Amino acid sequence: MNSDINKKLQEQFLYQGLGFCGAITASVTHELNNILGTIDQLSGLLEDLALTLTQGDVATGNQLTAISDRIFKQTARGMTLVKRLNTFAHFRDDVAAKFDIYDAVENLLALMKRLALLKKVELILTKPAEEIIVKTNPFSLLEIIFLAINRILPCTKKETVIEVVLSKQNSDAVITIKSMHDGTLTRLSDGGYLRSLISHISGNTKESFDDVYYNFELKVPIPER
Amino acid sequence: MNSDINKKLQEQFLYQGLGFCGAITASVTHELNNILGTIDQLSGLLEDLALTLTQGDVATGNQLTAISDRIFKQTARGMTLVKRLNTFAHFRDDVAAKFDIYDAVENLLALMKRLALLKKVELILTKPAEEIIVKTNPFSLLEIIFLAINRILPCTKKETVIEVVLSKQNSDAVITIKSMHDGTLTRLSDGGYLRSLISHISGNTKESFDDVYYNFELKVPIPER
Structure with a gap:
């Protein structure tokens, strides 16, 4: 066993994996900070209102309700x-868990929303007609989708959408990531780590594009009952 | 190169690393949820107050100030x-970064506070007399400290403290984790992954105990200027 190669492999998996986790966490903390x-x-407005009261004015119920409504909205968003x-x-x-792929991807895209908006791109997920249950490493699968979206994001046409479509084809779950590109697809990164993750979960990919659209397709086997 | 061994190594590093990240994130999200x-x-109290107002009562500035003060405190805690x-x-x-070990450990222990309190144990960090700068993988170093504390936590005497002390010895930074134990040290886990992480950052450890105290010492080389 070549220990240098092992060390390199460990580092590759360790740091790339944590890069994903770090990017999601960092993005969410920024948003939580905005909410707080x-x-x-709003709490400052409340204090101003209190000051007005002590000077003899009467705060109307409407003013208070307006502030509390806005606080409710922010706490709901935060929660x-x-x-x-x-x-x-x-x-x-979980190393190999059975899970509903729509639920997992929906959650990931919601957490990635801010990262996409920074590039003026919207992420859209279409709910599949039927429930698709896969049995694989959920974290690696989500990381693949994260990396694939992040890879195309810089080449996506501004103010358009990246569409994620989930479907079933024979014994495979198919995840399609589709967007209009801005003609700079030559800037696409090599994606070596992405490929190694895909082979890690025994997945298959196909990448294609024309003058307008870029298309990334990932197939993951669905377990037999 | 044996691909099975590699796959196992990858998984070991990948999942253990993410276990750390997941545990910290999950703990923090619970606390943030409490804050929100x-x-x-409090926002509900505000609405009650607004209702009282519309029924003809006058809210005093003091009541409003009290609520806004409490909201300020919670947002500050959250931020x-x-x-x-x-x-x-x-x-x-960062794969190998130069950083102040006190700052990094102080941040980690604050994030671990809730995990320790669940076991009725307090984490105490002593600030070293002088600045200690190490050059290593900060994430792996923090994971080692996280794992070492988590390992002793179930055997720590209830309602006591785990003390973390940072010091310099010749060309090493020394991290000591010390606590009173409850006599069940035989329950200590093997710590195989902990050891592999320690060798990963070229560190050295010494573990010792007597009838009362358990002691874990980690040495990390300090880079020459």
Whole structure:
């Protein structure tokens, strides 16, 4: 056993995997910070209102209701995001789990929303007609989708969408990532680590494009009952 | 190159690493959820207050100030936690970084606080007399400390502390983890993955105990200027 090669492989898997986890966590923490910052400001408005009251004015119920409504909205947004991050954190523990691919991808794309919006691109997921249950490493599968989207993101036509479509073909689950490109596909990275992850979960990919569209397709075997 | 062995190694490093990341993230999301839940309740109090107002009562400035103060406290707590999680997320990107070991460990222990409190144990870090800069993989070093603390946590005497002490000895940074044990040290796990991580960062460890105390010592070389 060549220990240098092993060390390199370990590092490759370790750091790339953590890069994914780090990118998602960092993005979510930025958004949570915005939410908490907004609540902080609303709390400041409340204090201003309190000051007005002590000077003899009467705060109307409407003013208070307006502030509390805005706080409710922010906390709801925060709790949804925190719940999604928590789901993501728990995904990692399973080496080969059976799971609904739509639920997992829906959660991932929601967590990636901000990363896409920074590039003025929207992520759209189509719910499949039937439930698709796969049995694989959920974290690696999500990392593949994350990497594939991140790879095409810089070449996606601005202010368009990246569509993720889930379907069933014979005994495979098929994940298609499709977007209009801006003509700079030569800038696409080699994707060597992406390929090694795909082979790690025994998946198959096909990449294709024409003058307008770029298309990435990943097939993952569905377990027999 | 034996591909089965490689696959096993990859999985070991991949899942154990993500287990650390997942455990920290999951713990923090629970705490953030508590914070947002408290803000939500305070917002409910605000709405009650608004209702009282519309029924002809006058809210005093004091009541409003009390609620906004409590919201301020929760948002401040949340923002500190989010900042710490963000720092943690960014740590992972560096393969071999130069960093202040106190800052990194202080951040980790703050994120682990809840995990220790669940076992009725407090984590205490002593600031070293002088700055200690190491050059290593920060994520692996933090994971080692996380694993070493998690390993002793079930055997630590209830309602006592785990002390983490940082010091310099010749050309090494020394991290000591010390606690009173409850007499069940035979339950300590083998720590095979912990050892492989330690050798991964070229560290050295010594473990010792007597009737009262358990002691774990990790030495990491300090780079020459």
